[in-house]
Amino acid sequence: MKDDSLMLYLHVPFCVKKCNYCDFLSFASGDDTKERYVDALCKELVGRKQEMLGRRVSSIFFGGGTPSLLSHARIRRILDLIRRIAYVDKNAEITMECNPGTATFENLKGYREAGVNRLSIGLQSASSKELKLLGRIHDYRTFLKTYQDARKAGFLGVNVDLMSAIPGQDLAAFRETLESVLGLSPQPEHLSVYSLILEEGTKFWQWDQEGRFQGDLAIPSEEVDRAIYADTRERLTKAGYEQYEISNYAKPGFECRHNLGYWTRRDYLGLGLGAASLLSEVRYQNETDIGKYLADPLAGRSAQTLSKKDQMEEFLFLGLRKCKGVPKKEFLECFGSSLSEVYSAVIEKNVSNGLLEEDEEGIRLTKRGMDLANYVCAQFLLDEV
Numbered sequence: 001m002k003d004d005s006l007m008l009y010l011h012v013p014f015c016v017k018k019c020n021y022c023d024f025l026s027f028a029s030g031d032d033t034k035e036r037y038v039d040a041l042c043k044e045l046v047g048r049k050q051e052m053l054g055r056r057v058s059s060i061f062f063g064g065g066t067p068s069l070l071s072h073a074r075i076r077r078i079l080d081l082i083r084r085i086a087y088v089d090k091n092a093e094i095t096m097e098c099n100p101g102t103a104t105f106e107n108l109k110g111y112r113e114a115g116v117n118r119l120s121i122g123l124q125s126a127s128s129k130e131l132k133l134l135g136r137i138h139d140y141r142t143f144l145k146t147y148q149d150a151r152k153a154g155f156l157g158v159n160v161d162l163m164s165a166i167p168g169q170d171l172a173a174f175r176e177t178l179e180s181v182l183g184l185s186p187q188p189e190h191l192s193v194y195s196l197i198l199e200e201g202t203k204f205w206q207w208d209q210e211g212r213f214q215g216d217l218a219i220p221s222e223e224v225d226r227a228i229y230a231d232t233r234e235r236l237t238k239a240g241y242e243q244y245e246i247s248n249y250a251k252p253g254f255e256c257r258h259n260l261g262y263w264t265r266r267d268y269l270g271l272g273l274g275a276a277s278l279l280s281e282v283r284y285q286n287e288t289d290i291g292k293y294l295a296d297p298l299a300g301r302s303a304q305t306l307s308k309k310d311q312m313e314e315f316l317f318l319g320l321r322k323c324k325g326v327p328k329k330e331f332l333e334c335f336g337s338s339l340s341e342v343y344s345a346v347i348e349k350n351v352s353n354g355l356l357e358e359d360e361e362g363i364r365l366t367k368r369g370m371d372l373a374n375y376v377c378a379q380f381l382l383d384e385v
Helices: 031-047 072-085 105-114 128-134 140-152 171-182 203-209 222-238 257-263 290-295 308-319 328-335 339-352 367-371 373-378
Strands: 005-012 056-064 087-098 118-124 158-164 190-195 242-245 248-250 268-271 276-279 282-285 302-305 356-358 362-365
Touching: 005 257, 031 072, 031 268, 031 290, 056 072, 056 257, 072 087, 072 105, 087 257, 105 140, 118 128, 118 140, 140 158, 158 171, 158 222, 171 222, 190 222, 222 242, 222 367, 242 257, 257 308, 308 328, 328 339, 328 362, 339 356, 339 362, 362 367, 367 373
Parallel strands: 005 056, 005 268, 056 087, 087 118, 118 158, 158 190
Antiparallel strands: 190 248, 242 248, 268 276, 276 282, 282 302, 356 362
């Protein structure tokens, strides 16, 4: 059900260099372009002020790219502007993505003083060999320095991103990375653990097409990938983390509220190059050409009005990512029809197959269902409503 809350996503497209697996809208650039980009982003914020009127900003997320390539003064400028033109909750979650080695202690301290209260650090692996293959610019020692600096700067909510199913990786190798991160003191409050996906257009995609991932660099099998997933879930549960989404684990009270908003289809306004928005039943997509965006950050935004069918499918796809699943009451309130009226056959089939479980509250994936989440979700595509 919609409320007066609004999430803000701000895209920072800059990075030191493109990672070999990355298909995000990101690129290297000089300081002059960064300054012009922040100018454009602030101009867009003012221009979108009308879309924030009467709304309560509950979370802000700086994503990328590598937002930590912006100085703390630039981040403060953006956040101060948001506070001037919109109502921001006093306890709003303000997250910033950070790559190891791209943020000095001075900048980390400045981000924290500007109001950033959650840091997401992209480690991916503790193995130097795997990091080099991925095209990362850091090693594990550099990550440790960034992590320690973040704690000294006052960050009490830290996420660490990890990647599994890297070419040549087996269960033992990923377990070494996981144990390294769990050995941190204090432990991260949040862990995001994603399986590598070969995205078309990336170096990894090209190398796979060329047959480079063979022998010692073979892409892990589906069985190995599932074994890593099950082992990770078991190990993190023992370490006091709760799995609340297919790829995300948190200490109690440290779930990412911004991402939970995405998975429950809360309204969010995306600002910056290529940023997406969801406002009521309309999805927007910002201009993706950096030259055009810098020239006029308010131009070039496309819009797509979602049909009831589109909205129902999104509600199911996104809701099933959460371990709590899809709530029946909220589905009925949103669409005026019950889950059983629309999806009874699909639900019964997957409950029977052990992939879904159902109770009075809603439906959710079983552990086996999480392994086959894409297969299950595809069955909720509707012909008509």
